[in-house]
Amino acid sequence: MIRTKLRQTLVALGLIALGSAGTLLAQALSDSPQRQEKQRVELQGPNGTPTGMEVISSVAEYKPGEGIDLHLHHGIEALHVLQGAQIQMQGKEPQTLPTGASLMNPRMVQHGGFKVIGDTSLKLFTVHIVDKSKPLYDRSLGLVGSK
Numbered sequence: 001m002i003r004t005k006l007r008q009t010l011v012a013l014g015l016i017a018l019g020s021a022g023t024l025l026a027q028a029l030s031d032s033p034q035r036q037e038k039q040r041v042e043l044q045g046p047n048g049t050p051t052g053m054e055v056i057s058s059v060a061e062y063k064p065g066e067g068i069d070l071h072l073h074h075g076i077e078a079l080h081v082l083q084g085a086q087i088q089m090q091g092k093e094p095q096t097l098p099t100g101a102s103l104m105n106p107r108m109v110q111h112g113g114f115k116v117i118g119d120t121s122l123k124l125f126t127v128h129i130v131d132k133s134k135p136l137y138d139r140s141l142g143l144v145g146s147k
Contacts, residue, residue: 031137032068035060035126043129054132062122070113071137075130077105083123087114097122 035058043053053075059082062068067087084099094117105111116122128136 031135032060034062034066042132052132053129056126056128056130056136058126058128060124060126062116062124064116064119064121067115068112069139070110071139072108072110073105073128073130073136074134074138075107075128077111077126077128077130079103079105079124079126081122082125083121085116085120085122086118087122088117089114094118 038057038059040054040056043051043055045051061083062085064085079102081097081099081101081103084097084101086094087097088094090113130136
């Protein structure tokens with residue numbers, strides 16, 4: 001009887017651990033390796049009611065030759081350029097993202113899809129206000145027009 005209970009408990013703990021690892025792996029596979037998360041908090045509504053959303057602040061550095069794949073977010077992304085750089089989207093002329101520029105990417109609008117060129121890294125500070133149950137980066141494209 002005790003062995004059966006112990007075995008059931010160990011199996012349950014193993015399944016919980018496996019589920020947690022799967023969730024973390026899925027997030028890691030959909031995330032940008034250059035992104036360093038600084039803080040994550042649940043967004044609360046009036047009187048502390050849950051909203052199902054979270055606020056995530058991050059910094060990222062993209063070195064020359066690295067890029068950001070075309071993607072979208074299940075929420076809003078606001079970013080500030082800490083260190084500007086030259087970027088190039090496929091099939092387009094190079095352009096500069098200047099230091100101090102601020103951008104906002106609306107919910108479910110594709111963006112990114114560029115590579116850093118030249119000899120200066122692009123450094124960004126981002127704040128995402130996104131659905132808690134969804135991946136931060138979603139590359140399942142083809143549903144939404146690109147920006």
